[in-house]
Amino acid sequence: MELRGKVLVAQGGGPTAVINQSLVGAVLESRKFSQVTKVYGAEHGVEGIVNENFLDLTQETTHNLEQVAKTPSSALLSTRIKPDEKFCREMFEIMKGHDIRYFFYIGGNDSSDTVRIVNHYAEIANYEFRAIHIPKTVDNDLMMNDHTPGYGSAARYVASAFSGVNLDNRAMGGVYIGVVMGRSAGFLTAAASLAQKYPDDGPHLVYLPERIFDIDDFLKDVKEVYDKYGRCIVAVSEGIVDKNKTPVSQLSGMKQEFDAHGNVQLSGSGVLGDFLADLVKTRLNISRVRADTFGYLQRSFLGCVSDVDQREAREVGEKAAQFAIWNRVDGSIAIERTGFYSVDYKLVPLETVAAKTRLMPDEFINLAGNHVTDDFKYYLRPLIGSGFEQAHRLRAPKVDKVVFK
Amino acid sequence: MELRGKVLVAQGGGPTAVINQSLVGAVLESRKFSQVTKVYGAEHGVEGIVNENFLDLTQETTHNLEQVAKTPSSALLSTRIKPDEKFCREMFEIMKGHDIRYFFYIGGNDSSDTVRIVNHYAEIANYEFRAIHIPKTVDNDLMMNDHTPGYGSAARYVASAFSGVNLDNRAMGGVYIGVVMGRSAGFLTAAASLAQKYPDDGPHLVYLPERIFDIDDFLKDVKEVYDKYGRCIVAVSEGIVDKNKTPVSQLSGMKQEFDAHGNVQLSGSGVLGDFLADLVKTRLNISRVRADTFGYLQRSFLGCVSDVDQREAREVGEKAAQFAIWNRVDGSIAIERTGFYSVDYKLVPLETVAAKTRLMPDEFINLAGNHVTDDFKYYLRPLIGSGFEQAHRLRAPKVDKVVFK
Numbered sequence: 001m002e003l004r005g006k007v008l009v010a011q012g013g014g015p016t017a018v019i020n021q022s023l024v025g026a027v028l029e030s031r032k033f034s035q036v037t038k039v040y041g042a043e044h045g046v047e048g049i050v051n052e053n054f055l056d057l058t059q060e061t062t063h064n065l066e067q068v069a070k071t072p073s074s075a076l077l078s079t080r081i082k083p084d085e086k087f088c089r090e091m092f093e094i095m096k097g098h099d100i101r102y103f104f105y106i107g108g109n110d111s112s113d114t115v116r117i118v119n120h121y122a123e124i125a126n127y128e129f130r131a132i133h134i135p136k137t138v139d140n141d142l143m144m145n146d147h148t149p150g151y152g153s154a155a156r157y158v159a160s161a162f163s164g165v166n167l168d169n170r171a172m173g174g175v176y177i178g179v180v181m182g183r184s185a186g187f188l189t190a191a192a193s194l195a196q197k198y199p200d201d202g203p204h205l206v207y208l209p210e211r212i213f214d215i216d217d218f219l220k221d222v223k224e225v226y227d228k229y230g231r232c233i234v235a236v237s238e239g240i241v242d243k244n245k246t247p248v249s250q251l252s253g254m255k256q257e258f259d260a261h262g263n264v265q266l267s268g269s270g271v272l273g274d275f276l277a278d279l280v281k282t283r284l285n286i287s288r289v290r291a292d293t294f295g296y297l298q299r300s301f302l303g304c305v306s307d308v309d310q311r312e313a314r315e316v317g318e319k320a321a322q323f324a325i326w327n328r329v330d331g332s333i334a335i336e337r338t339g340f341y342s343v344d345y346k347l348v349p350l351e352t353v354a355a356k357t358r359l360m361p362d363e364f365i366n367l368a369g370n371h372v373t374d375d376f377k378y379y380l381r382p383l384i385g386s387g388f389e390q391a392h393r394l395r396a397p398k399v400d401k402v403v404f405k
Numbered sequence: 406m407e408l409r410g411k412v413l414v415a416q417g418g419g420p421t422a423v424i425n426q427s428l429v430g431a432v433l434e435s436r437k438f439s440q441v442t443k444v445y446g447a448e449h450g451v452e453g454i455v456n457e458n459f460l461d462l463t464q465e466t467t468h469n470l471e472q473v474a475k476t477p478s479s480a481l482l483s484t485r486i487k488p489d490e491k492f493c494r495e496m497f498e499i500m501k502g503h504d505i506r507y508f509f510y511i512g513g514n515d516s517s518d519t520v521r522i523v524n525h526y527a528e529i530a531n532y533e534f535r536a537i538h539i540p541k542t543v544d545n546d547l548m549m550n551d552h553t554p555g556y557g558s559a560a561r562y563v564a565s566a567f568s569g570v571n572l573d574n575r576a577m578g579g580v581y582i583g584v585v586m587g588r589s590a591g592f593l594t595a596a597a598s599l600a601q602k603y604p605d606d607g608p609h610l611v612y613l614p615e616r617i618f619d620i621d622d623f624l625k626d627v628k629e630v631y632d633k634y635g636r637c638i639v640a641v642s643e644g645i646v647d648k649n650k651t652p653v654s655q656l657s658g659m660k661q662e663f664d665a666h667g668n669v670q671l672s673g674s675g676v677l678g679d680f681l682a683d684l685v686k687t688r689l690n691i692s693r694v695r696a697d698t699f700g701y702l703q704r705s706f707l708g709c710v711s712d713v714d715q716r717e718a719r720e721v722g723e724k725a726a727q728f729a730i731w732n733r734v735d736g737s738i739a740i741e742r743t744g745f746y747s748v749d750y751k752l753v754p755l756e757t758v759a760a761k762t763r764l765m766p767d768e769f770i771n772l773a774g775n776h777v778t779d780d781f782k783y784y785l786r787p788l789i790g791s792g793f794e795q796a797h798r799l800r801a802p803k804v805d806k807v808v809f810k
Contacts, residue, residue: 055802064800068797078577168477271675292699292702295696389707392469392472394460394469397461
């Protein structure tokens with residue numbers, strides 16, 4: 001017998017450029033099933049659920065859903081709340097009160113854990129309930145996934161930014177430091193490497209949170225590149241730590257802010273970039289040193305999106321509805337790479353994804369720990385999608401001197 | 406009789422997304438004339454001229470020139486040197502030594518002054534010489550121009566960035582401050598306003614260097630918006646000054662760097678954004694406050710370009726060659742708006758552009774001095790080009806409460 005009832009979709013954590021594709025994929029697919037009585041969306045993620053704050057997405061046009069799908073950032077709005085057991089139980093009670101039988105939660109590894117706990121309460125209550133976690137994160141740090149929706153578009157932004165900055169720095173000279181998001185996993189920072197086309201192109205150095213950051217080694221690396229090319233471009237993760245696991249941003253001695261989880265606030269501040277730029281200026285005596293912190297632009301910039309990422313984000317949403325409604329199973333949707341380039345989707349147990357973090361594997365990082373390998377570039381290239389712009393140089397011959405000959 | 410000899414093209418100042426369109430326009434048009442014996446390009450602007458560092462652009466394929474045209478940042482590389490009289494005289498002597506009869510210099514208002522002085526030495530030497538300044542600047546601050554090539558693409562970047570950040574902030578809440586380039590003129594910061602679609606969209610506040618920045622007024626403005634919408638997005642020019650003409654970034658008390666002209670370094674540092682964010686946190690007691698400094702991304706980001714800007718940048722280069730070679734006149738190319746939307750190009754005297762700065766006119770700034778007018782939006786809209794992405798929202802009805810009724 002079919003499980004008749006409502007579908008609820010929600011979005012959690014930081015937005016991505018394609019998170020609404022997953023929302024719309026789940027909504028449109030769910031609306032096809034006769035046993036689905038309504039499709040609801042919760043506003044502000046789990047907050048909207050405990051507050052019974054729902055939108056009736058059955059009463060939204062297909063055209064507008066398609067327009068929303070192409071819009072970055074969570075259309076259902078988001079939350080940073082990480083529900084505890086009590087919170088999850090309240091969520092379950094509200095869902096039960098609305099006869100919600102299918103719950104699709106789009107988010108990172110915390111969201112996967114939330115889905116797991118809510119599902120647990122449904123089991124205790126002997127309430128038939130299908131709950132699926134739909135992956136998203138620009139950090140690309142979910143276990144069991146070849147990569148995660150949201151990463152390809154953010155990676156495209158980072159690669160485009162470093163491509164432009166490389167051209168700018170080539171024209172103007174000096175040292176440039178770009179600080180990229182990613183607390184524990186360096187995947188997004190590593191995407192800067194796709195800006196390299198010609199052998200002397202930047203980023204010349206890439207520092208990832210997977211390797212210990214040593215200030216003296218950093219300065220030695222910068223000096224070596226600067227001596228060779230007369231310029232140097234550095235991509236650095238906001239999450240880099242020193243050998244004592246202290247975030248490098250804290251070494252600056254500048255005032256720092258901490259979030260509710262006790263983590264130092266990394267994004268939305270220029271401290272790390274300014275600190276590193278100051279080190280290069282004073283210790284290497286290089287006059288033109290600039291640092292930019294990419295901040296929020298990299299996860300929401302309008303018009304910089306990977307078509308591959310869009311399609312996959314759409315499909316993970318569709319697959320959630322198909323697994324739950326056709327197959328009546330729970331779990332987390334995972335992307336599996338099946339060729340160069342093709343993917344398939346499988347359902348993995350929630351606990352294999354929940355509250356775990358996937359880091360860059362060793363084969364993606366060079367031995368010196370200051371750049372990526374070609375293995376990584378081959379892994380990343382298809383994810384940033386088609387139409388990635390190419391930089392071109394003049395190749396005209398030099399003119400012989402006639403005045404100073 | 407035709408003036409037979411070589412053409413020299415160079416690029417100066419900060420790069421833009423379309424400065425190579427002007428280069429290629431001038432080169433391809435010059436190559437059509439039989440009296441042009443060669444077309445040279447100087448590397449690193451005026452530095453390349455005094456060092457006799459030329460490329461022979463007659464020996465460059467049309468295909469590669471077209472590829473370079475689409476690439477951001479100065480393909481001939483650039484310089485920050487502002488030549489004095491002696492330097493200009495040396496430049497002239499080198500050009501004379503190579504039988505250069507046509508000189509096209511692509512740059513901002515300083516470049517226009519350089520062209521004027523070099524031309525002066527040619528007159529004294531009774532050497533027939535045509536010199537034309539080709540405008541470019543992301544700041545849009547050249548006199549005599551409706552707008553300048555480079556501005557439209559940078560404005561598109563800023564508008565796209567604020568569109569994305571608005572969606573992000575709407576999902577996550579809090580206060581967001583984006584710091585945009587522009588020392589004296591606020592045109593680029595003002596471009597943030599095109600991110601506004603729905604009435605509650607950001608940027609809610611726009612602070613320009615044309616108006617005095619008062620910290621108390623700023624905090625009052627932010628509080629008002631935050632109380633109304635539960636969030637607030639601020640666009641602020643890096644060049645804002647207080648009533649004593651002190652750059653606001655200096656009020657932070659943090660270490661600042663000064664350039665060769667004695668100006669405080671504004672770009673490539675997060676100081677201003679961090680200072681304003683800290684004020685909002687501590688004085689308004691708002692916990693989630695983030696600041697991003699857009700830095701170099703806004704003038705070189707690969708793949709964010711206005712097609713209108715590209716075409717016009719190409720045309721000013723072509724027109725330089727046509728004015729100099731057909732009409733044998735000197736001056737600066739200026740863009741005149743002839744309709745909504747169409748332009749024409751005229752040649753204006755170099756001294757009307759040289760070393761002057763155009764600011765935002767009063768009708769583009771609101772009375773309170775904390776936003777732009779619709780006049781400005783109407784002025785800017787065609788310049789950012791076609792295909793500017795639109796954000797869309799869900800419009801589904803709220804669901805009646807059944808648990809908490």
